[in-house]
C-alpha cells in the first residue's frame with residue numbers, strides 16, 4: 001500500500017539521530033526497572049521547596065502525581081537532559097527543581113472546530129480545571145483551518161461545557177475563568193509557517209515559563225503526520241516536554257499502522273506518543289484490574305478451569321448518522337473490535353503484572369495479545385443494517401445514509417470467536433459482538449462460569465444446566481454495574497431455587513457523577529502516565545489478530561447479512577456462538 005501520509009522529510013536524519021540516542025537511553029531504562037522505581041520512591045519523600053497543588057494529587061494508577069516519571073523523549077537540540085524537577089538516585093535534587101512551579105502547561109487541540117473537540121476534549125479539559133486537576137499555569141489553544149477569533153472559539157466551546165451535577169458551586173465563574181485561558185489560532189495542517197505563528201502565540205501566553213506542550217490530534221488520520229512534522233519542528237517545547245495524543249484510527253491494517261508509527265517516529269520518540277483508546281479511560285474498564293487483583297474471590301477462578309466463555313459486547317441503538325465518510329472506509333471490526341473490545345479483552349485476560357507501572361502492564365497486554373490466534377473467516381459473522389419501520393417511523397438503512405456508497409458492503413455488525421493459546425485460557429472462547437443500529441446501547445463483559453461438578457441441586461434446575469451456571473457481568477455503560485448471577489433458595493418451606501443477582505449498581509453505591517473517559521486520559525497524558533495508552537508493539541499485536549481476516553473479507557467481497565435497524569442483529573451471530581457451545585448472555589431473556 002502506498003504511504004497515505006506525507007513523505008518523511010529531509011531533516012529526518014537529525015531526528016533519527018535523536019531517536020537513536022533516545023532509544024538507547026530508553027532500552028537502558030527498560031532493562032533497569034528498579035532504578036525507575038527507586039527514583040519514584042525518592043521523589044515521594046522529597047520536600048517540595050514550594051507548595052504546588054500538583055503535589056497533592058494522585059495519578060490514576062494511585063501513585064502520587066509527582067511520582068510519575070515526567071521524562072519524555074527529548075528533541076536533539078533540547079538542553080533538558082533530566083526531567084525538570086526529578087530526583088536523582090542519591091536523593092539530591094536536580095538544579096531546576098525549584099523551577100517546576102514556574103513551568104506552564106500549553107495544550108493545543110488540533111482540529112478544534114471538529115466534532116470530537118467540541119463534544120469531548122474541551123468539556124474534559126474544563127472538568128479537569130473545575131476539579132482543580134490542572135496546574136496553576138495552563139493555557140488551551142484551538143488550532144484548525146476554520147477562521148475564528150479567540151472570542152468565537154470561546155463562544156463555540158461554552159455551549160458544550162457543563163459542571164458536574166453533584167458540584168455546581170461557582171459554575172459560571174469557573175467557566176469564565178477557564179474560557180479566558182482558551183485561545184484560537186487558524187492555520188493549515190501542513191504549514192510550518194502557520195505552526196511557527198502558533199509557537200509565537202504560545203510563547204506570548206507562556207510568559208517565559210518552561211513550557212510543557214501537549215498536542216491533541218483531533219483530526220482525520222491522513223493529516224496526522226503533517227501536523228506532527230510541523231508541531232515538532234516549529235512548535236515543540238525547547239526546554240520542557242512535548243507530547244502528542246493521537247486519536248484512532250491507527251491505520252487500517254498491520255502495514256498501514258506500522259507505516260503510521262514509522263512516520264510519527266521520524267519526529268517523535270515512542271514515549272512522546274500517546275495513542276488514545278477512550279475505552280481504557282472508562283471507569284469500569286479501569287476497575288477490571290482492581291476487581292481481579294485485589295479480591296481473592298475472583299483471580300483464583302480466572303482461567304479455563306472455571307470459566308466456560310467470556311463475552312465482550314458493544315451495541316448502539318443508532319446508526320451511522322452522517323459519519324459514513326470515515327466509517328465506510330473502516331467498518332465495525334476496525335472501529336470497535338480491533339481496539340476497544342480487544343483492549344478490554346487484553347486487560348481481562350493478561351497475567352498479573354509485576355507492578356502497576358505502565359510498562360509492566362503493557363508488557364502483559366502484549367504477551368496475551370501475542371498468544372491469540374489470528375481470526376479466520378469461519379470465526380466471524382458480519383452484518384449490515386437495513387431500513388425498518390417501527391411505530392410509524394422509518395429508520396433508514398446504512399446505505400441510505402448520504403455519506404455511504406449505495407453498494408457498500410462495509411459491516412456495521414460483527415460477531416467473532418477468538419482464542420488465546422496459552423496455559424490459562426486454552427480452549428476458552430472469547431466471543432465479541434459489536435453493532436450499530438441495534439435494539440439497545442450497551443457495552444459489557446460477560447463471564448460465564450462452568451457447571452458445578454456433581455451439583456447436589458441438579459434436579460432443581462430442570463434440563464438446561466447452562467442456565468444454572470454463575471455469570472459475572474461487568475456493565476461498562478450505561479448504568480455502570482457489576483453483578484453476579486447466583487442460584488439462591490427461594491425463602492419458604494420448600495426447596496425451590498431461583499436465579500438472583502448480587503448487584504453492585506454504581507448509581508446506588510456511588511451517588512456521584514462518573515468522570516468522562518477523556519478526563520482521565522487527558523490527565524494521564526499531562527502527567528506522563530502511559531498505562532492507559534497503547535504502545536506500538538501492542539498495536540502491532542492487535543492488528544496481527546485482525547489483519548488476515550480483514551483482507552480476506554475485502555478480497556472475497558463477503559456480503560454482510562442484513563438485519564433490521566433496531567433489531568438484535570443477524571441470526572448468524574447465534575449460530576457462531578452455538579458452534580462454540582455458547583449462548584449470548586445479553587439475549588438470554590433474563591438480562592438485568
Ligand SMILES: NC(=O)C1=CN([C@@H]2O[C@H](COP(=O)(O)OP(=O)(O)OC[C@H]3O[C@@H](n4cnc5c(N)ncnc54)[C@H](OP(=O)(O)O)[C@@H]3O)[C@@H](O)[C@H]2O)C=CC1
Nearest residue numbers: 111113114115116117144145146218219220221247248249
Ligand atoms: N467524533 C468522535 O466521536 C470520535 C472521533 N474519533 C477520532 O478523532 C478524530 C477527530 O474526529 P472528529 O472531530 O469527529 O473529526 P471531524 O471530521 O469533525 O474533523 C475535525 C476537524 O478536522 C478538520 N478536517 C476535517 N476533514 C478534513 C480533511 N479532509 N482535511 C483536513 N482537515 C479536515 C476540520 O477542521 P477545519 O476544517 O476547521 O480545519 C474538522 O473540524 C478522528 O481521527 C476520529 O477518527 C475517535 C473516536 C470518536
Ligand SMILES: O=C1O[C@H](COP(=O)(O)O)[C@@H](O)[C@H](O)[C@H]1O
Nearest residue numbers: 248278316335336340443477517
Ligand atoms: O470510537 C468510537 O466510539 C464510539 C462509542 O464510544 P462511547 O464512548 O460513546 O461508547 C462509537 O460510536 C464510534 O463509532 C467509535 O468510532
